[in-house]
Each structure stands twice: as C-alpha cells, then as structure tokens.
Amino acid sequence: xxxxxxxxxxxxxxxxxxxxxxxxxxxxxxxxxxxxxxxxxxxxxxxxxxxxxxxxxxxxxxxxxxxxxxxxxxxxxxxxxxxxxxxxxxxxxxxxxxxxxxxxxxxxxxxxxxxxxxxxxxxxxxxxxxxxxxxxxxxxxxxxxxxxxxxxxxxxxxxxxxxxxxxxxxxxxxxxxxxxxxxxxxxxxxxxxxxxxxxxxxxxxxxxxxxxxxxxxxxxxxxxxxxxxxxxxxxxxxxxxxxxxxxxxxxxxxxxxxxxxxxxxxxxxxxxxxxxxxxxxxxxxxxxxxxxxxxxxxxxxxxxxxxxxxxxxxxxxxxxxxxxxxxxxxxxxxxxxxxxxxxxxxxxxxxxxxxxxxxxxxxxxxxxxxxxxxxxxxxxxxxxxxxxxxxxxxxxxxxxxxxxxxxxxxxxxxxxxxxxxxxxxxxxxxxxxxxxxxxxxxxxxxxxxxxxxxxxxxxxxxxxxxxxxxxxxxxxx
Numbered sequence: 126x127x128x129x130x131x132x133x134x135x136x137x138x139x140x141x142x143x144x145x146x147x148x149x150x151x152x153x154x155x156x157x158x159x160x161x162x163x164x165x166x167x168x169x170x171x172x173x174x175x176x177x178x179x180x181x182x183x184x185x186x187x188x189x190x191x192x193x194x195x196x197x198x199x200x201x202x203x204x205x206x207x208x209x210x211x212x213x214x215x216x217x218x219x220x221x222x223x224x225x226x227x228x229x230x231x232x233x234x235x236x237x238x239x240x241x242x243x244x245x246x247x248x249x250x251x252x253x254x255x256x257x258x259x260x261x262x263x264x265x266x267x268x269x270x271x272x273x274x275x276x277x278x279x280x281x282x283x284x285x286x287x288x289x290x291x292x293x294x295x296x297x298x299x300x301x302x303x304x305x306x307x308x309x310x311x312x313x314x315x316x317x318x319x320x321x322x323x324x325x326x327x328x329x330x331x332x333x334x335x336x337x338x339x340x341x342x343x344x345x346x347x348x349x350x351x352x353x354x355x356x357x358x359x360x361x362x363x364x365x366x367x368x369x370x371x372x373x374x375x376x377x378x379x380x381x382x383x384x385x386x387x388x389x390x391x392x393x394x395x396x397x398x399x400x401x402x403x404x405x406x407x408x409x410x411x412x413x414x415x416x417x418x419x420x421x422x423x424x425x426x427x428x429x430x431x432x433x434x435x436x437x438x439x440x441x442x443x444x445x446x447x448x449x450x451x452x453x454x455x456x457x458x459x460x461x462x463x464x465x466x467x468x469x470x471x472x473x474x475x476x477x478x479x480x481x482x483x484x485x486x487x488x489x490x491x492x493x494x495x496x497x498x499x500x501x502x503x504x505x506x507x508x509x510x511x512x513x514x515x516x517x518x519x520x521x522x523x524x525x526x527x528x529x530x531x532x533x534x535x536x537x538x539x540x541x542x543x544x545x546x547x548x549x550x551x552x553x554x555x556x557x558x559x560x561x562x563x564x565x566x567x568x569x570x571x572x573x574x575x576x577x578x579x580x581x582x583x584x585x586x587x588x589x590x591x592x593x594x595x596x597x598x599x600x601x602x
Contacts (some may be wrong), residue, residue, distance in 0.1 A: 126443070126473050129585035137440035139422075140467040141592045146583040150571035155564035156328075160193075163576050164415050164455040164477035166365055166393050167340050169193030169330040170560055171472055171575060173457060175482035176200065176344040176369060177425075179507040182492035183210045184242060185485070185552060187217045190339035192329045192556050195478075197367050200344040204354055207343050208361030215338040215362060219331045221287075221308045221316025224249045227274060229257065234270035236260050241495035241503070244488075244551030245305045245317050250278045256307040256314050258282060284309045285318055294323040325553060329560075334364050342395075344369040347381040355385040359392060368396040368413070371420070371428065374404035379411045386412025398459055400441035402448040409452045415477065416454065418445045422461030424483035425507060425541065439474055446475025446579075465562025472563065472575055473582035481559075483507055487543035488552040495545075503550070504542045 128134070129146055152158065162168045172194035174181045178201060186196035198207050217223055225239045225248045236248045240262055250258035258278030268277060283301050285294055287310040298306060298320045305319040332340040342365035345354050355366055368385055370378050373396060382396045389412075396408045397417025405416045419442075421428040421435030429435040438461035446456045455477035462468055468479045485491060486507035493505035549555055572578040 126475065126579055126582045126584060129583055134586050137437040138586065139437040140439050140461055140470045141589075142437070142586055143439055143470060143584045144587050144591070144595070145470065145473060145566060145570065146585055147569045148571045148581055148583060150568055152568045152571055152573055155561065155568060157573060158564045158567040159574050160560065160563060160567075161575070162478050163574075164393075164457070166195065166332075166415070166478065167334070168195050168332045168478060170556070171468065171476070171478045171563065172556060172559060173197060173342075173478050173480045174485055175423075175459065175480045176367060177482050177486075177507070178202070179493045179505070180482060180486050180491045183213055184223075184490040185488075185492065186210070186214045186341060187223065187339060188244075188490045188552055189556065190214065190332045190341070191217070191219060191222075192325065192553060193332050194556065195332055195340055195342050195365065197365075197369075197480075198341070198343040198363075200346045200369055202343075204357045204361070207358060207363070211341045211343070211362050214341050215334075217339055218316045219333065219337070219339060220326050221318050222322060224307060224314060224317045226251045226314065227260075228252065229273065229275035229278075231274050232270060233260075233265045233268055233272045233274065233277060236274060237262070237265050237270070240265075241489060243317075244490065244553060245319050245322070247305050247317065248274070249282075249307050249314060249317065250274050251314055254313045256282060256284060256309065259307070282307065286310070287315050291323045291327045294318055295320055298323070321553075325557070340364050342367055345381075345385065346370060347378045351381045352384040352388050356388050359389065363392075365393045365395060367417070368394065369398075369417070371398060373397040373399045373408060373417070374401065379407055382408055382411040382413055395457065397457070399445060400436040402444050405445040405448040405456065406452065409449060409454050414454055416445060416449055416456045417459045417480070418442050418456050418476070419458065419460035419480075423459075424463070426460070439470060442471055442476050443474040446477075450475060465559045466566075468559055469563045469566035469578075470584070472578050473566075473570075473584060475579050477575065483541075483543065485552050485555060487545045488555065489545070489550055490552045491543075498542070502544055504544045507541050507543045 160170045162171050170193040174196035176197035176199040178199045181196045189196050248260040249256050259282040260278045264277045283306045285306050285308045287308050308316040343358050343363045344367040347370045368382050393414050395415040396413035398419050400420045408416050422438040442458045449456045457478045458471035458476035459480040471479045491505050567578050570581045572581050
C-alpha cells in the first residue's frame with residue numbers, strides 16, 4: 126500500500142478519511158478474485174463476526190462459516206455451553222441450511238415464534254423424520270394461533286434429493302415458483318435449500334476444519350484460569366482461540382496469551398486489542414499468531430468519549446499490520462466498519478481479516494430474539510461488551526456487592542434497537558454486499574488476492590466533503 130503522490134499524511138486517519146485510486150488492472154471479473162485470507166485460519170472470505178453476546182451464537186456461526194467466514198463465540202458463555210454449540214455447528218451441513226421442524230399437531234403460534242430464526246422463512250412439518258408439509262408466514266396469517274399446522278400446511282411439498290447439482294436445484298425451484306424446499310436423503314429430511322442459497326453455494330467456499338466440518342472459534346478473557354478454560358475449549362473442538370480484552374497491551378493480557386499459547390499447540394491463537402506497533406510486537410512475542418486491532422471504533426462502544434483513549438482505525442491497522450507482517454504474523458481489523466468500503470480499506474491497510482459486530486446485529490441469525498415495534502418494523506436488541514449489561518452477565522458468579530460495584534464502570538451502550546433491513550434481513554445478504562464490494566475493489570486495484578490488494582492499493586486522503594460526495598443521494602431527493 127502507498128499513498129497517492131507518495132505523500133504520507135501527518136495525522137492519523139479513519140476509514141472515512143481515505144479513498145482508493147483505480148490502478149491499471151488485468152483483472153477482468155470479480156469472480157477472478159480469490160478472497161482466501163492470508164492468516165491461515167481457514168476462512169475463504171475476510172469476514173469474522175465479533176464475539177458479542179447479542180450477535181454471535183450458533184445460527185450466526187453456522188451461516189457465516191458456510192459462506193467462508195468465521196464467528197467468534199463470546200467469552201461470557203459457559204464453557205460447557207460453548208462445547209454444545211461447537212458440536213452442533215460442526216454437525217451442520219456445509220451446503221444445506223438447517224430446517225425449522227415441527228410436527229403436524231404443533232400450532233401456528235409455535236411456528237411463528239420460530240420462523241424468524243432462519244432467513245429461509247419456512248417451517249418443515251415432519252412425521253418420523255419425513256417432510257409431510259411446508260408452512261410459511263402467509264399461511265399463518267388470519268388464523269387462530271392455536272390452529273394445528275396440519276390445517277394450514279402445504280401438503281406433499283416439493284423436495285430436492287440430496288446431492289442434486291446446484292444449477293438443477295435452482296432451475297427446479299424457479300420452475301415450481303418456490304423460494305425454498307426441503308432436501309431429503311432416502312426420504313429423510315437433511316436440510317433446506319433456497320434458490321439464492323443454490324447460487325451462493327456455487328460462489329462461496331465454506332470455512333472448514335481438517336475433517337471437512339464448519340470452522341468455529343471462541344474467546345477467552347484474561348482473568349481467572351485462562352489456560353484451563355482454553356484447554357476445555359480445545360477439548361470441545363474449538364478451531365481458533367481468541368484472547369480478548371479491551372486493553373490488550375497490558376501485563377495481564379500478555380501473560381494470558383503466554384498461558385494459552387502453552388496449551389494451544391498448533392491451534393491458531395488470536396489476541397488483542399491493541400492499536401500500536403509496540404502492542405502488536407508484545408502480543409506476537411507472547412505467542413499470538415494474529416493480533417486484533419482496534420480501541421474505541423465500535424458502534425456500541427463509548428470508550429473514546431468516556432476516556433479519550435483510542436486511535437483512528439485506519440492508521441492503527443496500517444501500523445499494526447506492518448509490524449505483524451515483519452514478524453511473520455497477521456492482524457484482524459476490529460471495529461469501525463459500517464460499509465463494504467471500510468472492509469476493503471482495512472484489507473488495503475494490511476489486515477488479513479476484518480471483524481464485524483453491530484452491522485450484523487439486525488439480522489435473522491444474530492443471537493437476540495426478533496421483536497416488532499409499534500409500527501410493525503422488526504428489530505433485535507444489541508449491546509456493547511463493556512456495557513453495564515455485559516458486565517452484569519460476566520460477573521454473574523460474583524457477590525451482589527462486587528457486581529454492583531463493577532456495574533458503576535461501563536464503556537458501552539447497554540441497549541440499542543438494531544432494525545432489520547427489509548431488503549437485506551439475513552446475514553448472508555450482508556455478506557453478499559461485503560464480498561461484492563471487496564471483489565470490486567480488488568478489480569479496481571488490479572489484485573487477485575487479499576495480499577495483492579495490500580501490495581497494489583494506492584490511497585489518498587479526502588476531506589469530509591470528499592467523503593460526502595461519494596455517498597448516494599437519499600431516496601426522494
């Protein structure tokens with residue numbers, strides 16, 4: 126990466142402060158770009174879901190890994206529960222989505238309570254493991270919530286035999302004018318596939334472990350028996366360990382990384398967060414394979430306003446990435462991402478992967494429950510991981526006095542409504558948007574890989590008016 130005119134700015138920069146200049150390019154198509162990440166984690170797109178309790182759970186982990194990314198399970202989830210989630214995710218199909226299943230005597234109310242858990246939007250009615258009907262949201266309207274599904278389901282639904290070629294799946298679903306259908310193997314239900322899902326599976330490669338199962342990651346904090354928790358997570362089959370704290374450049378964090386490294390063996394170890402070359406170097410020397418970069422840029426974080434501490438994210442990523450690469454390691458850019466352009470710019474600055482948090486909160490797959498406001502708009506509740514709400518969850522085993530005392534110190538928003546975008550309500554919709562933008566950025570730079578994007582990117586510094594000029598006009602302008 127270099128700056129336009131080889132003139133390096135004197136001040137630190139955010140993603141909004143910079144733009145990428147088109148290069149002479151021999152990359153003729155977005156599909157020529159390979160977004161496999163250079164951190165050797167196993168991700169085939171540069172998207173990592175941040176370890177936020179309201180966002181990263183089993184549905185998010187499954188869905189994002191199927192499209193090549195990775196979700197980090199939060200540190201405040203009990204270890205045995207993480208183990209159950211990891212086992213569940215690894216049992217999921219790498220192509221077909223997980224079905225929502227109920228019996229013929231289940232009620233419309235039960236179906237409606239579960240339908241928002243999945244972007245495919247159908248409930249498969251099963252009898253002895255065989256699909257006997259399909260229920261959609263439309264079929265559940267204008268009927269009593271205690272009505273049995275056998276009364277509203279579409280009987281003898283279209284099914285897709287497992288192993289059917291993806292173009293054939295797309296054609297069949299299109300011809301039958303249905304968005305989704307159960308997938309069966311010997312008559313037994315094994316999954317659900319949609320028309321869009323068939324297209325996605327032909328474009329994306331899932332993030333898989335050595336046994337061909339979906340990749341998983343989990344976070345540990347820096348307090349208590351860190352090595353013991355890390356060993357327990359490894360025993361449960363976690364593929365990537367993340368030592369996570371808001372201030373990664375402190376003695377306790379460095380000691381925690383050393384402790385985890387001692388038990389992790391060859392398992393990739395990610396640690397953070399830092400924003401300087403010195404912080405990066407200390408974590409790498411302690412045993413981190415990847416360093417997380419970012420203090421205060423998150424949408425739910427109030428650290429900078431509360432403390433004045435942090436650093437503009439683009440400059441932090443650039444400096445830390447250069448240091449890590451010099452030591453043979455990589456960084457993840459964590460925070461400050463609001464548009465696909467920000468991910469492309471983080472990669473141009475040298476990040477191997479980019480963490481996304483609040484942007485994914487308002488999706489079907491985030492961990493929160495789907496709710497509806499007075500106007501009928503759907504939303505999920507989200508909160509920052511240094512907020513009073515998150516601190517209360519992490520200190521649930523402490524005394525009442527200690528919990529109350531810890532609750533006095535918060536650096537995050539405890540509750541925020543994250544509305545689902547009707548045009549992009551699923552996390553895969555947002556991943557499509559991100560990947561399309563990053564692939565296009567690579568074609569402009571003449572880059573076929575993430576490393577080439579970093580090598581070839583030419584960036585300039587812009588004013589606030591320059592940034593605003595690049596924004597589309599609002600509807601109805």
